[in-house]
Amino acid sequence: MSEPLLKVENLKQYFPVSRTFTVKAVNGVSFEIYPGETYGLVGESGSGKTTIGRSVIRLYNPTDGKIIFNGQDITGRMGSAARQMLRKEMQMIFQDPMASLNPRKKVADIIGEGLDIHGRASSRQDRADQISEMLKKVGLSPEHAARYPHQFSGGQRQRVGIARALIMNPRLVIADECISALDVSIQAQVVNLMKDIQEETGCAYLFIAHDLSMVKYISDRIGVLHLGYMVESGTKEEIFSNPVHPYTRSLLSAIPHPNPEVEKRRRSVSYDYASSGIDYARGTEHLVSGTHKVLATDDEFASWT
Amino acid sequence: MSNTAAPEKILDIRGLDISFRTNAGTVHAIRGVNLDLCRGETVAIVGESGSGKSVTMKAAMGLLDSNATVNAGEILYTYTDEAGTKQTVDLLKLPKKTLRQQFNGQRIAMVFQDPMTSLDPTMTIGKQIMEGMFLHKHMDKQAAKARALELLELVGIPDAEKRFRNYPHQLSGGMRQRVVIAVALSADPDVLICDEPTTALDVTIQAKILELIMKIQKEMKLSVIYITHDLGVVAKVADYVNVMYAGKIVEVGNVNEIFYEPLHPYTWGLLSAMPDLDTDDDRLYSIPGSPPNLLHEPKGDAFAARNQFALVIDEKAEPPLFQVTPTHFAATWLLHPDAPKIEMPPELKARLERAKKEADKYL
Ligand SMILES: Nc1ncnc2c1ncn2[C@@H]1O[C@H](COP(=O)(O)OP(=O)(O)OP(=O)(O)O)[C@@H](O)[C@H]1O
Ligand SMILES: Nc1ncnc2c1ncn2[C@@H]1O[C@H](COP(=O)(O)OP(=O)(O)OP(=O)(O)O)[C@@H](O)[C@H]1O
Ligand SMILES: [Mg+2]
Ligand SMILES: [Mg+2]
Numbered sequence: 001m002s003e004p005l006l007k008v009e010n011l012k013q014y015f016p017v018s019r020t021f022t023v024k025a026v027n028g029v030s031f032e033i034y035p036g037e038t039y040g041l042v043g044e045s046g047s048g049k050t051t052i053g054r055s056v057i058r059l060y061n062p063t064d065g066k067i068i069f070n071g072q073d074i075t076g077r078m079g080s081a082a083r084q085m086l087r088k089e090m091q092m093i094f095q096d097p098m099a100s101l102n103p104r105k106k107v108a109d110i111i112g113e114g115l116d117i118h119g120r121a122s123s124r125q126d127r128a129d130q131i132s133e134m135l136k137k138v139g140l141s142p143e144h145a146a147r148y149p150h151q152f153s154g155g156q157r158q159r160v161g162i163a164r165a166l167i168m169n170p171r172l173v174i175a176d177e178c179i180s181a182l183d184v185s186i187q188a189q190v191v192n193l194m195k196d197i198q199e200e201t202g203c204a205y206l207f208i209a210h211d212l213s214m215v216k217y218i219s220d221r222i223g224v225l226h227l228g229y230m231v232e233s234g235t236k237e238e239i240f241s242n243p244v245h246p247y248t249r250s251l252l253s254a255i256p257h258p259n260p261e262v263e264k265r266r267r268s269v270s271y272d273y274a275s276s277g278i279d280y281a282r283g284t285e286h287l288v289s290g291t292h293k294v295l296a297t298d299d300e301f302a303s304w305t
Numbered sequence: 306m307s308n309t310a311a312p313e314k315i316l317d318i319r320g321l322d323i324s325f326r327t328n329a330g331t332v333h334a335i336r337g338v339n340l341d342l343c344r345g346e347t348v349a350i351v352g353e354s355g356s357g358k359s360v361t362m363k364a365a366m367g368l369l370d371s372n373a374t375v376n377a378g379e380i381l382y383t384y385t386d387e388a389g390t391k392q393t394v395d396l397l398k399l400p401k402k403t404l405r406q407q408f409n410g411q412r413i414a415m416v417f418q419d420p421m422t423s424l425d426p427t428m429t430i431g432k433q434i435m436e437g438m439f440l441h442k443h444m445d446k447q448a449a450k451a452r453a454l455e456l457l458e459l460v461g462i463p464d465a466e467k468r469f470r471n472y473p474h475q476l477s478g479g480m481r482q483r484v485v486i487a488v489a490l491s492a493d494p495d496v497l498i499c500d501e502p503t504t505a506l507d508v509t510i511q512a513k514i515l516e517l518i519m520k521i522q523k524e525m526k527l528s529v530i531y532i533t534h535d536l537g538v539v540a541k542v543a544d545y546v547n548v549m550y551a552g553k554i555v556e557v558g559n560v561n562e563i564f565y566e567p568l569h570p571y572t573w574g575l576l577s578a579m580p581d582l583d584t585d586d587d588r589l590y591s592i593p594g595s596p597p598n599l600l601h602e603p604k605g606d607a608f609a610a611r612n613q614f615a616l617v618i619d620e621k622a623e624p625p626l627f628q629v630t631p632t633h634f635a636a637t638w639l640l641h642p643d644a645p646k647i648e649m650p651p652e653l654k655a656r657l658e659r660a661k662k663e664a665d666k667y668l
Contacts, residue, residue, distance in 0.1 A: 188591035256537025261664030
């Protein structure tokens with residue numbers, strides 16, 4: 001395999017809430033993303049998915065650990081060259097497009113902002129051309145450039161957010177729950193679009209979601225997060241055909257199937273960390289097979305496999 | 306399927322027709338909706354964003370926006386009054402005040418999509434659950450508190466006694482959603498309407514909440530209406546499914562008919578767009594085009610422009626609901642006896658065959 005595009009090693013992200021209380025949102029998470037692949041990050045609400053995304057794009061200062069992106073260490077203080085590189089090569093699509101798009105700016109200026117900051121348009125005409133091209137690529141029309149965000153439907157707005165992220169031709173896009181609020185048909189449109197663009201430009205995605213059927217569809221590899229720990233990771237085949245960690249098993253068993261006779265008889269497997277006797281802090285990474293890893297103590301590993 | 310001898314109709318929506326006045330003109334949002342709900346049953350309404358699911362249910366709750374006009378129709382609700390006699394009223398004809406004091410929240414309760422908008426951030430959750438009991442049931446404080454604690458435990462909130470004094474922001478998203486359900490159940494309603502109750506939740510919490518509502522439903526003989534775009538949820542909870550498109554019900558049937566024998570091309574599209582856990586297709590199907598703008602009402606079948614199977618007549622006249630089984634109806638000209646025989650797309654057919662095989666394993 002080639003060199004990873006992103007390498008996250010033992011990332012910890014703590015938030016001191018008061019003098020006596022600190023939220024440990026991410027507790028020593030490691031993973032790698034290779035050029036052109038899609039890495040799915042799943043886990044329950046509050047498990048630390050968004051925090052990881054925001055640490056990786058350096059909206060936070062990591063408490064501990066190492067982040068290497070595009071061959072450069074971006075963990076600590078970055079020089080201006082590293083910062084420039086990061087802002088160009090890594091982009092984030094935020095969960096709520098309405099909250100992340102400036103309502104007073106026209107779509108052309110929202111999408112063109114990156115071009116302006118990095119001086120990537122040679123003339124006004126070139127800027128307009130690049131924006132039109134991008135709008136067409138995400139299935140909107142060049143006439144939409146003059147509209148404001150609120151003048152779009154939910155699905156169209158989401159595509160504006162995607163256009164803004166992709167116009168810089170980034171090598172890594174962090175997509176945080178970018179389809180959760182859309183209905184199935186629009187979800188399908190957006191996901192197909194992301195796949196097309198990946199084929200064309202070779203960008204990699206960190207795809208954060210709680211809908212496992214969509215994650216399975218789009219991802220090459222998957223990481224399962226619980227309480228800030230990466231409890232299991234592997235290719236999507238490894239995770240879906242042989243889930244080892246009890247949390248992963250309960251997550252997979254809870255996916256509702258669009259099949260009434262099955263769904264009415266099936267009961268989901270429940271998992272309660274507090275009463276499970278498992279202590280994530282005592283677990284270490286165990287290799288199941290291939291690239292398939294699980295967090296466990298030796299005893300736990302023996303009893304789960 | 307509930308197998309009571311003669312199902313008793315509790316909610317009966319007939320010919321509902323609603324429009325909204327806007328600056329740009331009149332939006333004809335609901336165009337003749339019929340819907341039945343029987344006692345103890347669960348009915349789901351599915352359909353694209355903007356198809357009219359929420360407006361239909363808000364009409365039943367007397368919560369329509371002020372720019373709305375009900376052009377026609379009735380919403381008949383049958384209940385047993387305090388004296389023990391059966392009554393049927395048209396909810397659309399009741400004065401707003403009566404509706405609010407005697408029906409809403411009491412006999413008919415609604416769980417809204419975003420729990421934060423329906424909880425009062427300045428009031429403890431315990432107070433919010435007891436409020437309805439004081440108002441509608443005239444319970445004393447002690448009885449109300451006991452019942453509130455019981456409800457909190459019922460919806461799966463651990464340490465109910467401690468949580469009782471919490472404010473909404475001190476709970477996680479999933480816990481808040483469960484509190485909203487506890488509030489809705491606090492008045493022992495006959496009918497519970499859930500509008501996208503679980504979209505914001507992850508699958509494990511979602512499964513718990515759905516199982517919880519089903520359990521309570523059995524215990525209390527509750528009738529439930531679910532509005533959702535998640536077909537997995539529908540498969541799990543529904544007895545009957547209504548598929549809505551552009552302000553109309555275009556297909557209705559029992560849950561097996563809709564999932565295994567769908568008839569309307571729009572329903573085919575919806576089912577095809579779901580990611581399938583069993584295949585590794587390279588692309589997801591998505592219904593081409595976008596729904597009609599109801600400012601300019603379409604002539605003929607509203608779905609025609611997006612329908613690869615559209616017939617010439619679709620451009621001219623709206624199809625009636627054709628009946629196929631005692632419970633299964635669909636509004637598509639494809640069911641007319643003179644229509645050419647057109648089958649669902651082969652990929653969908655193969656997928657439904659797989660689903661049926663899978664189901665057989667559970668029988
Ligand atoms: N700025 C912050 N200050 C304090 N705590 C925080 C902060 N940001 C996140 N947290 C906490 O960190 C934990 C992880 O939050 P995060 O937003 O990463 O979860 P998530 O997995 O994205 O969940 P969701 O699926 O609900 O979006 C939560 O307990 C959250 O309350
Ligand atoms: N107050 C209003 N004024 C004008 N149009 C309205 C108003 N309320 C709703 N509508 C329109 O009525 C139609 C139906 O809206 P409704 O909220 O019922 O959709 P929905 O099926 O619940 O969609 P979603 O899945 O997005 O919640 C939409 O086209 C909507 O824009
Ligand atoms: Mg998040
Ligand atoms: Mg709605």
